[in-house]
Amino acid sequence: MAWRVLEQGEQKWSVVPAAERRSDSPLWSLVLSFRAIGERGPAFWAPFPLESPSKAKLFAQAERIPDEHLSALLAERLG
Numbered sequence: 001m002a003w004r005v006l007e008q009g010e011q012k013w014s015v016v017p018a019a020e021r022r023s024d025s026p027l028w029s030l031v032l033s034f035r036a037i038g039e040r041g042p043a044f045w046a047p048f049p050l051e052s053p054s055k056a057k058l059f060a061q062a063e064r065i066p067d068e069h070l071s072a073l074l075a076e077r078l079g
Contacts, residue, residue: 005037006067008074012037015070018045018064019055027051028058034074046077 004015014035019028029051030036048065052058 004067006071006074008071008078011041013074017059019058026053026054028055029063030058032070032073034077039063044077046073048073 003017006013006015014037015035016033016035018031018033020031021028021046028051030048032046032048033043034046035041048062050061050065052061
């Protein structure tokens with residue numbers, strides 16, 4: 001299920017957050033899954049500059065990310 005749905009041009013994108021933690025760090029980092037909605041469209045993972053020692057706090061911070069920032073990251077990745 002999509003956390004957010006963005007529209008870029010004529011394509012809709014499903015955005016889903018995930019948290020990852022490297023073995024040498026106590027902090028969780030936010031990564032976002034972008035998947036084009038429709039027939040086997042493109043998909044990619046993109047790191048987002050948020051970190052927290054708590055996964056719950058990381059996801060709470062992610063909820064406050066404006067759609068404009070997500071759209072900008074998407075546009076940057078699509079180049």
